[in-house]
Amino acid sequence: MAAVLETQDLTYVYSPGSPFARTAVDHVNIAIEEGESVGVIGHTGSGKSTLIQQLNGLLRPTSGKILLHGKDIWAEPKKIRAVRFQVGMVFQYPEYQLFEETVLKDIAFGPKNKGLSDEEAMEKAKEAAEFTGLKRSLWEKSPFELSGGEKRRVAIAGVIAMDPDVLVLDEPAAGLDPKGRDVLLAQIGSYHQHRKNTVLLISHSMEDIARTADRVLVMNKGKAAMFDTTPNVFARSAELETMGLRVPQVTAIMTRLQAMGCPVPSGVLTLEQAIKELLPLVKKKEADENAQ
Amino acid sequence: MEFIKADNVRFAYEPAEGELPREVLHGVSLEIKKGEFVALLGHNGCGKSTMAKLFNGMLLPTEGKVTVEGMDTADEETIYEVRRRVGLVQQNPDNQLVASIVEEDVAFGPENLGIEPKEIRRRVDEALKAVDMYEYRENAPYKLSGGQKQRVAIAGIIAMEPDCIVLDEPTAMLDPRGRDEVMETIHKLNREKGITIILITHYMDEAVQAGRVIVMDEGNILTEGTPREVFSQVELLKQHHLDVPQATELAYRLRSYGCGIPDGILNEEECVGALYALIRKE
Numbered sequence: 261m262a263a264v265l266e267t268q269d270l271t272y273v274y275s276p277g278s279p280f281a282r283t284a285v286d287h288v289n290i291a292i293e294e295g296e297s298v299g300v301i302g303h304t305g306s307g308k309s310t311l312i313q314q315l316n317g318l319l320r321p322t323s324g325k326i327l328l329h330g331k332d333i334w335a336e337p338k339k340i341r342a343v344r345f346q347v348g349m350v351f352q353y354p355e356y357q358l359f360e361e362t363v364l365k366d367i368a369f370g371p372k373n374k375g376l377s378d379e380e381a382m383e384k385a386k387e388a389a390e391f392t393g394l395k396r397s398l399w400e401k402s403p404f405e406l407s408g409g410e411k412r413r414v415a416i417a418g419v420i421a422m423d424p425d426v427l428v429l430d431e432p433a434a435g436l437d438p439k440g441r442d443v444l445l446a447q448i449g450s451y452h453q454h455r456k457n458t459v460l461l462i463s464h465s466m467e468d469i470a471r472t473a474d475r476v477l478v479m480n481k482g483k484a485a486m487f488d489t490t491p492n493v494f495a496r497s498a499e500l501e502t503m504g505l506r507v508p509q510v511t512a513i514m515t516r517l518q519a520m521g522c523p524v525p526s527g528v529l530t531l532e533q534a535i536k537e538l539l540p541l542v543k544k545k546e547a548d549e550n551a552q
Numbered sequence: 553m554e555f556i557k558a559d560n561v562r563f564a565y566e567p568a569e570g571e572l573p574r575e576v577l578h579g580v581s582l583e584i585k586k587g588e589f590v591a592l593l594g595h596n597g598c599g600k601s602t603m604a605k606l607f608n609g610m611l612l613p614t615e616g617k618v619t620v621e622g623m624d625t626a627d628e629e630t631i632y633e634v635r636r637r638v639g640l641v642q643q644n645p646d647n648q649l650v651a652s653i654v655e656e657d658v659a660f661g662p663e664n665l666g667i668e669p670k671e672i673r674r675r676v677d678e679a680l681k682a683v684d685m686y687e688y689r690e691n692a693p694y695k696l697s698g699g700q701k702q703r704v705a706i707a708g709i710i711a712m713e714p715d716c717i718v719l720d721e722p723t724a725m726l727d728p729r730g731r732d733e734v735m736e737t738i739h740k741l742n743r744e745k746g747i748t749i750i751l752i753t754h755y756m757d758e759a760v761q762a763g764r765v766i767v768m769d770e771g772n773i774l775t776e777g778t779p780r781e782v783f784s785q786v787e788l789l790k791q792h793h794l795d796v797p798q799a800t801e802l803a804y805r806l807r808s809y810g811c812g813i814p815d816g817i818l819n820e821e822e823c824v825g826a827l828y829a830l831i832r833k834e
Contacts, residue, residue, distance in 0.1 A: 303727045304697045405568075408596060435643070435724050437595035437754055439793035464727045467798070504729035509757070509798035509820055516824045522831050531798060535805055541831045542811045 263291035263327070264458050265315060265347070265426055270324035272310050284310040286482035287324065292426070292460070297452055299473030299490065300462040303504035307482040308462055312428050315460075316347035329425075345374050348424030352431045354415030358403040363394065363414050366403050370422040381421075388421035389414075391451050393443065409440040413447075420451065427451075428460040433468060441465075445472055467508045470494060470529040478503065491527030510534050554583035555716060555748055556607055556638070560616035563602055576602050578771040579616065586715065589742045589749045591759035591779075594768035595793060600752050603768070604720045607750065608638035620716075636665065639709035643721040645701035654696075654704055655680065655689040661712040672711075679707040682745070683737050699730025703737055710741065716748035717741065723755065735761070756783070756797045760818045767794065784816035799823035 272285040284307045292298055302308040313319045314326060317333055317340040326333050333343045348370075351357070360366035368378075368385035376384065389399060392413040398406060403414050416432065432448065433441040445468060452459045463469050469476060469490070476493040478486040480503045486493050494500075497507040497515055507515070514528040514537070524537050563577040576599045584590055594600045605611040606618050609625035620637055623630040642648055651657035658676045667675070680686040683703040693701055702722055709717055719738065723731040735758060741747045751762060759765050759779060766776040769792050775782055783789070783796050786804040790796070796804070803817035803826060813830060817823050 303729050304699070435721075438795040439595055466728075504727065506728045510802060512820055513799060513802065513823050513827070516820070517827055517831070520824075520828055520832075522828065531802055531805065534802055535809070538802075538806060538827065538831075539809055539811070542806065542813075545831055546812075 262294055262330075264294040264329060265292040266290070266327040266330075267311075267315075268325040268327065270311070270314065270326060271322050272307075272314060272319060273322040274310075276322055283482055285314070285321075288482075288484045290477060290484055290487055292458060295456050295458060296474045297449075297459045297461065297472055299469035299476040300460060300479065301464070301466070301469060301476060301505055302479030302485075306479040306503075308479040309430070310482075311479060312349070312430065312460065312462065315426070315428065316349050317343045318349070345370075345422050346424055347426045347428060348419040348422050350416050350419050350427070350429045350432060352434060354418075355403075355408065355411035358411060358414055361402060362400050363403050363406070364389065364399045366414055367417045367421050370418050374422055384421040384423070385417070388417035391420055391447065391454075392417040393447055409436055409444070412436070412444070416444075416448075424457065426458045426460065428462070430462045431464065432461070433463070433465065441468070448472070466494070466506050466511075470508045470511065478505070490529060494529060495527035553586075555586040555588075555621060556584040556750075557619045558582050558603075558606065558613075558616070559618075561606060561613040561618060562615040563599070563606065563611065564614050575614075576771050577606075577613075580768075580771070580773060581616075582766060582773065582776075584716070584748060584750060586748055587742070587746050589739075589761075589763040590751070591762035591765045592750060592752045592768065593754075593756075593759050593765060593794065594774070595754075598768045599771040600768050601720055604640065604718045604750070604752055607716075607718050608640055609634050610640065636712055637714055638716045638718060639712055639714040641702070641705055641709055641717060641719040641722050643724050645698060645705050645725070648705040648708070649693040649701060652692055653689075654685065654691050654693055657693055657704060658689075658707045658711050661708050665712060675711045675713065676707075679710040680704075682710055682741060683707045684733075697730060698726045699733040702726065702730070702734050706734070706737060706741075710747075714747065716750065718750040718752070720752045721754065722751075723753070723758065731755075731758075754795075756795050756800075757819075760797055767792075769794075779818055780816040783818060 267288050267290050270285055270288040274282045274284055300308050314321050358366050364385045367388055368381040371381040371384040394413050403411055433444055449472060461472055473490050476490050477484060494507045494511045500507060510531055511528055514524050514534055515526055518524050518526055528534050559581055561577055561580045564573040564575040567573040592600045609631050612626050618625045620634045623634055625634050649657050650660055655676050658679055659672050662672045662675050680689050683706050685703050693704060723734050738749055742749045753759055765779050765782040767774045783800045786796050799820050800817050803813045803823055806813050813826050817826060
């Protein structure tokens with residue numbers, strides 16, 4: 261597999277050369293493979309937002325490089341705009357950025373900007389609206405008449421409609437209720453499977469990361485503290501704890517049972533996995549007792 | 553005696569032109585006692601944020617009434633008394649901080665109440681100490697983390713010396729550490745100052761820490777009780793698309809497979825204990 265996005269000694273310093281200089285991203289070297297789903301975690305101020313804003317050229321690195329499909333994105337600064345279509349970014353609370361008269365027009369804004377004709381842009385918009393589960397009855401409405409969860413989907417559809425190779429979502433489920441969150445994450449998952457493009461999901465919810473990510477990048481004090489498969493990262497709960505992070509409750513339960521000598525694996529991420537591991541143990545114990 | 557009482561409260565927002573009014577609360581009755589810690593749960597649109605705004609008269613019921621220590625929130629004569637007693641903290645800390653220095657922000661409320669400067673100074677210091685932000689009193693709010701900003705917003709409410717604080721998803725925008733900081737602060741205020749807490753949240757692990765949980769659904773109260781009573785009704789909550797803590801759900805699902813695990817498991821501790829007993833009992 262080829263890396264779609266790679267960073268080389270990526271470093272970003274705010275207010276460089278001043279007494280307030282602060283290194284937010286410190287020599288980060290990561291390679292994101294084509295088609296993977298990567299979770300990004302780290303507490304506030306860990307550098308994760310500064311990192312992702314460099315991935316699509318919104319911030320220019322102080323030093324180091326970002327390679328998109330093997331090419332330095334800043335090799336030709338005038339072409340940075342093209343990078344922003346290839347690495348699509350959904351910011352936090354994106355519903356505040358809606359502005360068009362109708363839902364479809366709002367979604368079509370990005371593809372039009374990319375240079376597609378009105379018809380092509382509309383086609384892309386409709387496809388993206390379907391993907392994010394926006395009912396047809398909403399398409400011609402003003403985005404401002406929609407509910408919070410629906411607005412969020414319009415904003416996400418607007419980025420998806422640009423067909424980015426890499427889709428970056430910053431806290432896409434923040435403020436949604438459990439049902440809204442489940443639906444949204446399931447849709448992002450099916451979008452990912454269908455388009456086979458690369459997805460980066462930034463979240464404070466370890467449960468959401470556990471459910472969606474193949475690999476997890478842990479940012480701490482500007483450095484890439486861990487970048488490994490999701491089970492491997494969540495098996496290191498003590499270290500995560502020191503970085504102000506948690507593991508999902510079910511992972512913590514299984515880790516503790518293991519530490520107490522129960523024959524369960526570490527890095528259990530979901531309830532389904534935990535049940536699969538625990539049920540035979542409980543049943544075996546009961547059978548043993550009945551046999552006595 | 554109850555501190556806040558909602559009696560058969562109905563509420564509909566002012567409809568947009570050409571639309572029918574949509575009622576979001578269909579006759580809710582509840583009582584909150586002084587010193588209680590109550591969690592209000594439910595999904596978006598269930599009416600819980602509307603309920604929060606009714607508690608201090610920011611919104612008034614279309615039918616029924618809300619009283620705070622016997623004072624009707626619809627009575628203009630006593631509305632300032634009501635607001636002084638019941639403070640509201642909202643989800644986004646950035647929308648609640650108004651001044652460019654932390655201590656000035658905290659002083660904003662008491663200044664508006666017309667309190668004399670010396671007393672304001674005392675209250676601001678005390679409030680900042682109560683939320684553990686005293687060292688940051690001369691900082692600029694925009695430089696603080698989300699958890700710190702939210703604690704400053706809470707200090708601003710405390711400085712008005714309310715009897716009750718209503719918090720509408722105060723941790724929704726915070727990272728795990730920020731969430732812990734805010735939750736610890738709320739518990740401390742409840743425990744040490746006896747402030748009544750009404751916490752509106754989506755997070756089940758936060759609701760589990762309350763003394764009483766009220767679950768709302770579609771403008772009605774679905775169920776209420778101690779966390780253990782509420783979260784042992786896993787099926788009911790699931791039917792209404794509400795979450796339960798993972799520890800509770802794990803125990804519940806193992807039970808449904810016939811495992812002899814006790815009912816009403818609420819947290820990691822209890823779940824680990826019960827599972828260990830099941831697997832390893834010799």
